[in-house]
Amino acid sequence: MKLIFAGILAGLLATTAAKAEDMVFTSWGGTTQEAQTKSWAEPFSAASGIKVLQDGPTDYGKLKAMVDAGSVNWDVVDVEMDFAIKAAKDGLLEPIDFKTVPKADLDPRFTTDHAVGSFYYSFVLAWNKGAVSSEPAGWADMFDLKKYPGKRTFYKWSAPGVIEIALLADGVPADKLYPLDLDRAFKKLDTIKSDIVWWGGGAESQQLIASGEAAFGQLWNGRVFALEKDGADVGVSWNQNLTAADVLVVPKGAKNKDAAMKFLAAASSPAGQAKFAEASGYAPINTKAKAEMPADAVKSLPDAHVDGQINLDMNYWAANRDAIAERWYAWQAK
Amino acid sequence: MSVETEQSIATKRMPAGLGGLLPALTLIGLFFVVPVLALLLRSVTDPAPGLQNYTALLGDGTYMRVFFNTFLVAAVVTIVTVLVAFPVAWMLAIMPPALASVMFGIIILSMWTNLLTRTYAWMVLLQRTGVINRALMATGIIDQPLPLINNLTGVTIGMVYIMLPFMILPLVGTLRAIDPMTLRAAALCGASPFQAFRRILLPLSLPGVAAGGLMVFVMSLGYFVTPALLGGTSNMMLAEMIAQLIQSLLNWGLGSAAAFILLIVTMALYALQLRLVGARRATGGI
Numbered sequence: 001m002k003l004i005f006a007g008i009l010a011g012l013l014a015t016t017a018a019k020a021e022d023m024v025f026t027s028w029g030g031t032t033q034e035a036q037t038k039s040w041a042e043p044f045s046a047a048s049g050i051k052v053l054q055d056g057p058t059d060y061g062k063l064k065a066m067v068d069a070g071s072v073n074w075d076v077v078d079v080e081m082d083f084a085i086k087a088a089k090d091g092l093l094e095p096i097d098f099k100t101v102p103k104a105d106l107d108p109r110f111t112t113d114h115a116v117g118s119f120y121y122s123f124v125l126a127w128n129k130g131a132v133s134s135e136p137a138g139w140a141d142m143f144d145l146k147k148y149p150g151k152r153t154f155y156k157w158s159a160p161g162v163i164e165i166a167l168l169a170d171g172v173p174a175d176k177l178y179p180l181d182l183d184r185a186f187k188k189l190d191t192i193k194s195d196i197v198w199w200g201g202g203a204e205s206q207q208l209i210a211s212g213e214a215a216f217g218q219l220w221n222g223r224v225f226a227l228e229k230d231g232a233d234v235g236v237s238w239n240q241n242l243t244a245a246d247v248l249v250v251p252k253g254a255k256n257k258d259a260a261m262k263f264l265a266a267a268s269s270p271a272g273q274a275k276f277a278e279a280s281g282y283a284p285i286n287t288k289a290k291a292e293m294p295a296d297a298v299k300s301l302p303d304a305h306v307d308g309q310i311n312l313d314m315n316y317w318a319a320n321r322d323a324i325a326e327r328w329y330a331w332q333a334k
Numbered sequence: 335m336s337v338e339t340e341q342s343i344a345t346k347r348m349p350a351g352l353g354g355l356l357p358a359l360t361l362i363g364l365f366f367v368v369p370v371l372a373l374l375l376r377s378v379t380d381p382a383p384g385l386q387n388y389t390a391l392l393g394d395g396t397y398m399r400v401f402f403n404t405f406l407v408a409a410v411v412t413i414v415t416v417l418v419a420f421p422v423a424w425m426l427a428i429m430p431p432a433l434a435s436v437m438f439g440i441i442i443l444s445m446w447t448n449l450l451t452r453t454y455a456w457m458v459l460l461q462r463t464g465v466i467n468r469a470l471m472a473t474g475i476i477d478q479p480l481p482l483i484n485n486l487t488g489v490t491i492g493m494v495y496i497m498l499p500f501m502i503l504p505l506v507g508t509l510r511a512i513d514p515m516t517l518r519a520a521a522l523c524g525a526s527p528f529q530a531f532r533r534i535l536l537p538l539s540l541p542g543v544a545a546g547g548l549m550v551f552v553m554s555l556g557y558f559v560t561p562a563l564l565g566g567t568s569n570m571m572l573a574e575m576i577a578q579l580i581q582s583l584l585n586w587g588l589g590s591a592a593a594f595i596l597l598i599v600t601m602a603l604y605a606l607q608l609r610l611v612g613a614r615r616a617t618g619g620i
Binding site for chain 1: 395396399400403461462463484562566567568570575578580581582583584585586
């Protein structure tokens with residue numbers, strides 16, 4: 001029965017069949033994947049002759065289905081780092097071949113046995129200048145309904161970020177965040193719950209802030225960067241910015257593993273990382289990349305705001321992902 | 335004697351008929367029955383054999399709230415859709431045919447527009463800084479934006495709009511089949527227009543209302559896009575919960591169980607409707 005099920009799934013999922021020498025790269029779509037295509041896939045194809053087909057968006061259910069069914073059509077996938085750690089533990093990922101992928105210059109914070117960094121980003125506090133009475137200074141202001149009435153926007157899904165913000169706003173010191181005090185975090189979030197508008201994807205967060213639908217919120221720094229580039233009247237506070245990372249993984253049983261490893265080497269190289277960082281505003285995970293970037297592009301990276309920067313604990317999240325998610329969605333649905 | 339011959343014809347025909355149905359049956363078997371069985375199997379075997387997924391779903395306050403929400407939204411949407419669709423359908427039924435086909439075209443055209451596009455259009459209209467709130471505030475009717483989105487109001491508006499054609503089309507068919515002479519006869523016998531509506535038109539149109547209503551209700555039960563975009567997190571419906579369980583939590587056992595419960599409820603409703611409409615047909619003499 002399981003075989004039949006697997007067979008059907010395999011049939012349904014075989015939408016992106018690649019030729020033997022081609023490979024498939026899957027990411028989240030939008031401006032991020034465009035930048036990845038331009039910075040990584042195109043130069044890689046030109047140099048190696050391996051064609052990189054684009055697919056997306058990343059879907060963890062689909063990834064698991066492919067691996068379970070033994071019919072994996074994705075060769076390299078951009079995933080959130082806490083998922084990558086959990087997925088490696090569940091046996092869904094191939095180990096990285098560090099003979100092909102040079103490891104020496106990769107930021108150890110975002111490199112594991114089963115993943116190399118894709119880019120890293122910060123959650124920052126951003127606001128629409130026309131919609132706030134005064135400029136908020138830090139996370140605590142997002143919980144101050146008297147000084148800042150109106151809607152505020154947070155990331156909708158159970159993921160590193162919002163819980164930490166609530167705890168920081170409640171006065172927990174940055175070095176005492178973990179293990180997360182969920183009771184305290186939800187109690188704090190309860191105080192503003194009816195004034196929260198949730199964003200489920202990057203474009204939505206930009207739309208909410210740019211239109212003033214939400215006066216301010218927790219955004220990915222790259223999305224604020226894009227808003228500023230488009231001339232939107234937004235302000236940003238890097239105070240206690242929270243870093244998290246996307247990583248590149250190879251699903252277990254990927255058909256073009258060798259090509260995938262070569263692609264990882266190109267994507268994580270100083271040149272690939274520098275190009276992507278310049279296009280997206282997200283930070284490179286190769287320590288040599290910044291030397292290859294124009295000075296003004298380096299200024300808008302999370303690296304320029306390490307003062308008071310907090311690293312979200314991906315290992316803690318990987319270990320507690322399911323338990324936190326259960327409480328998160330139960331709380332949201334209340 | 336004649337009954338016997340009819341039966342023998344019927345039995346003779348059966349195998350031939352089944353033979354012709356074979357491709358269709360294979361298709362349904364392969365792409366519907368087998369996956370549903372696989373779903374059922376997964377719901378009682380993943381992560382371990384047993385009914386723990388079902389007890390988890392039915393014993394948990396959050397999941398029960400999502401079930402309740404799902405039925406609440408589907409019921410509200412169905413009722414509002416019937417109320418809006420009935421006058422439209424009646425108008426279409428009595429309109430000159432040429433004009434009616436133009437109107438039909440307009441209604442069907444709306445179904446061709448991408449669902450996501452239509453839902454986003456509602457977002458633009460309904461949000462706090464949206465067209466409706468701005469217009470109302472500019473004219474001084476309200477001074478605070480109305481909460482039209484991220485709540486039950488938003489979901490209802492968005493879904494009724496999408497469901498209307500599914501209600502209007504069967505209803506027009508039913509209404510057109512009603513002999514207009516019955517209404518004239520009612521008027522001749524001294525019935526007021528309201529009486530004629532309540533005692534003639536409404537009962538005669540009930541099969542159409544039931545058919546359309548059930549279709550709308552069942553479709554609403556499994557709806558994903560519109561509630562996800564126009565509803566708030568506290569209006570989460572079953573489809574969104576299943577997507578979350580499958581995609582983000584990778585809890586396929588629980589997701590399968592939730593999907594199977596939804597399927598069973600839907601089938602039960604369908605069976606109920608067959609029985610109700612069938613019974614009414616038998617007694618109503620349609």
